[in-house]
Amino acid sequence: MRATFHIFYNGESSKDVGLSVVSRPTIPVPKREYETIKIEGRDGELYRDKGTYEDIEIKISFNFVSKNPDVWAQDLRKVKKWLYSGNDERLILSDDPEYYYGVKQAVMSDSERKVRRVGSFEISFICEAYMYRIDGREEKEIGNYLYNPYMKAQPVYKIYGNGIATLEVNGNRVTAEVSGQLNIDTKLGICYNAANEISNASLTGEYEGLYLEEGDNRFKHTAGYKVALVPNWREL
Incomplete structure (x- = not known):
């Protein structure tokens, strides 16, 4: 050593x-x-x-x-x-x-x-x-596509805007009620706002459907909202 x-x-x-x-x-x-x-x-x-x-x-x-x-x-x-x-x-x-x-x-x-x-x-x-x-802790704005070179990941999504927004990841859709900012932590299975106040009722859908698969990942979301994620890249 x-x-x-x-x-x-x-x-x-x-x-x-x-x-x-x-x-x-x-x-x-x-x-x-x-x-x-x-x-x-x-x-x-x-x-x-x-x-x-x-x-x-x-x-x-x-x-x-x-x-x-x-x-x-x-x-x-x-x-x-x-x-x-x-x-x-x-x-x-x-x-x-x-x-x-x-x-x-x-x-x-x-x-x-x-x-x-x-x-x-x-x-x-x-x-x-x-x-x-x-570097998997860095926030990045998502477009329509993201490649994951590591194992299946449990990201945190951040939706910015006001109103009802939909987010679709690899064909899995959730609906979110956003007041300024909503964070969706797929690992912990919770939602919280910019003040770190729990807001689980703001999300309709399954957290597991938002995981990042190994390889190709495709996204869709309601126009007029900014959506970013912290990917939490991981390996064994």
Whole structure:
């Protein structure tokens, strides 16, 4: 492992809080989720593919060096503040900076103080199975066509205007009541306005129909409205 390897989390590098990574973590291969079905009188079991993946756990071991032994505990508190701040729960590895993992939970082990200034501990990051592209968070106005070079994605659509608008994605249509701006989050299955107030009643139709398929995607929407999306490009 190169000595420069580090991680970014909550908007900061692990190096900025006095941490050094012991070794580059092994990234688990996501496991596909299946429903097990037992049929009486039939050998073995059947498995129904749910089309989803289990979370993955990324474990990273760190060494921690304090500025001086008298402020060791104080410096360690800064590390815990960084870890649990909730400012930006994306895990980015320094040698793969174009992608991030969406962290659901981060757990820090007890810190072992080896000498007066040096300690060690492990952080376990429970993450979504998918890796997301950094540039997939950029908002872009849509036309009639968009090519998705990655896996099926769950975008956020943003409709600007006033009144009743229709949006059609790959032949799947929804109707939206828009007052200035309506955001449609297909991953969370919610709608909200520009003030981040939930507005689920504003949408008629299925969120799943608005996913971006791998490859070609075609769009139609009511004239006079601006429609943009945040694609949330992702891969395994």
